[in-house]
Amino acid sequence: MNADETERLGNVSPADWRNPQPLAAYHLLVIGAGPAGLVAARAAAALGADVALIERHQIGGVCLNDGCIPSKALIRTGRLLADMRDAANFGGVPPIEQVFDFRAAMLRMRRITARISRTDSAMNLARVGIHLFFGTARFTGPDTVELDGALDHVTLRFKKALIATGSRSVLPDIPGLAEAGYLTNETVFDLQVLPESLMVIGGGPLGCELAQVFARFGSRTLISHSEPLFLPQEERDAAQMVSDALARDGVEIHLNSTATRVSMEGGQKVIELVNDGNTATTRVQHILTGIGRVPAVQGLNLEAAGVAYDDVAGVHVDDFLRTSNPRIFAAGDVCLEHQFTNTAEASARIVVRNALFLGRQRMSELTIPWCTYTDPEVAHVGLYVRLARQRRIPVKTFTIPMHDVDRAIADGEEEGFVKIHVREGSDKILGATIVARHAGEMINSISLAMVAGIGLRKLASVVQAYPTQGAAIRQAADAYVRTRLSPAMVTRARRWLRR
Template sequence: MKNYDAIIIGAGQAGTPLARKLAGAGWKTALIEKRRIGGTCVNDGCTPTKTMIGAARVAYIAGCAAQFGIPADPSQVELSKVKARKDKIVQQSITSLTKSVASTENLDFIEGKAVFSGMKTVDVNGETLHAEHIFINTGARPAIPTIEGLDTVPYLTSTTILDLDETPRHLCILGAGYVAMEMGQMYRRFGAEVTLLEKNARILGKEDEDVAEEIRKILVQDGITVCCGSALHRVSKSGDSIVLELTADGQQRSITCSHLLIAAGRTPNTGDLQLEQTGLHSTAQGTIPVTNKLETDINGIYALGDVKGGPAFTHISYNDYVIVAKNLLENKNLTLDERPVPYCMFTDPELGRIGITEQEAREKGMDILVAKLPMTRVARGIETGDMRGLMKAVVDKASGRILGASVLSVAGGEIMSVLQMAMMGNITCAQLRDGVFAHPTFSESLNNLFMSIES
């Protein structure tokens, strides 16, 4: 048996920096990864998808060039070249991470599948490792629903779709959440016919209805078919096509497509860990329960990132690392309590979100004011020719403090971050309304956003 001070299972956005930090503090550390360093973010999440979304936006802008008086005849998108650029950028990230880990003293990087074999012992590549501190950062994978015939067709996931070399003729997407929104718009801009199938009455149920409806309108303007209230019953193969049999709006119908993307959520990677061998048990959803300091019910064993449940974002995983590292190495008392959860959906325009939504505030009976500004009234949007979207903020009526915001705009995430900073610093909506911002910027329109708010 080989003894370590810390064993980290999974080299994702919490595991890798934590391994380097602990090793740098003198802890003998093992970092185990069965796939590729970097986790979902680097390999098939943020880095590759946002790289390809960037290419899709270039295609969109080229198609709009004539509106600006610029002759343009955009050629057919060569998806193989888009993929090659994506692969290059992903590999750059992997190479950088690999070098940083290899150059860290006290750190052993082990490629292999880790399973628990006893109390605080892990087996990998035929060797048993032990540590008093173990950190599980195994992430999540695309969830595959049970649908008749699905195992007979070559369906895609958010991982495998990134390896396509040719644009699909007709891409059907099961689900209309954040991944479906991004992938649907991206492949539509690459030239595919795209159909979104959502089982609920509307898309993006966690967002305010007016925000979700604005996003739906943008997708429809891009030429995407959005089918809400759709229940997919069975799928089958017909030659080179896939046939979907479903109920939509109470009517039986079928859709024939060339490609099917399953975007129906994600499931934690806990099934193969043999958690029970070390005294742990996952929930019915597969997540590992933790305290507000990310420790499991076994002292010294922690779960970080997507595998613990909750918001599945890279920046949340990284903050999990910060909390654990500072508590262990600096005797801090950081917790998950009151942690802000900003996020972006990288459609174009993108949606930046922070804090509470209007619908959540209304359900809780909170006394609020709501500020809303269409992008058609934003000078920078008018000047740059992109007036799609809106800005919206929820404000506490008594104090004028900002409780949440939704910004659907070019640079929506950056504008949202300004509002998040205001929330962190207890800056009121009146201060932003009267603040001096550079003209003409998108953030300058925070003046106009809050002009109707009395505080």
């Protein structure tokens, strides 16, 4: 274990930690120190509440330790390698033989996670007055939690509690997979040697991101997805662009394909894939499962607390994030459909207001964007057209291809588009989808406009720096303004000019 990994573990799960002496009761008891739990605990403590925070494994949850941060560090390395191969298009000379140091890339990833882990380290949480407990929590009543720690066994009482235990990886039900062995997001970042070959099962955000990364690293990479397009929740043209991008990076794509059996042969994993009744086999060194996640509700003894839940949807909450026990709230992946870090953090802020200060903020009132960090990225906010139509909302869409944006042309990043959906007959923005290399950055201005109630007409009057790829949003706004010019207005303007 290197120094960076030692530092990270010392921050997120210190071996010599001693749980504090419990208070008689806590204003807020939080189970789970992932993004939702950390935001809630810090916010409540800053407002003067007595806060207990319980973590079973590592502070930061999946996002810091096994998900967002390590994956984005590797994505950045993969992007560099792709740019090096494309150097000739920019007047550069591609290296005759590209040398990639997988170990160095992984060490960089660990330096980054170690650095970010300092912010919410165990010591820093304690310094701001949070009582941090390491151990396994289970409810023993409507206002009590039993903590089974490494060295102690205590009962904690609360006035309000937050369940923020997150989610866990789904294991595909494929005969032979468990025996052959597999990787998940919780183990793939522990690899010490670049796989010669890798099969990714699942074409959601995680599967697509990591398939592209390992292909760019030089692994023979395959991806299998049971549906006709990747990213099934996104618009079809956006999903198709992701598929095309993966293919250009050398990913072997198997859509409408189901892995039906895995076996070991000659030290390799043999996978049977069925497509339209036809069976094919492929051999790889590693299998990465990326078909999704389910809420982590096991072992909490929610029945004792009177909290309704199920294994698929997780903890049942109302629009105020209250559970069936009015003392207990939930936030993040354990209860929400959209399992994103920003969604978890936003829901945690709602819980602090509603649980401790008689707030009435609704989860449905939030406008939350999300992004899949393939290259190009796919970002979305608000309604999809299909959902608007289901709700009988008339929609008009303004689309700007990135190849019509000056900066995208100059950058050689012309793939993608900006789509902005407005209510027919008005400039009210209902939603947007952006496919571009920097879509995750660009979508934030649309989110801001939607939250602030700024219509597409107003965006046309915003003076932007030139040239930027974000100009595509202004161009969409200009396109809207042009549709508001009626023939009568044009006729009057011409008469005025010729007077």
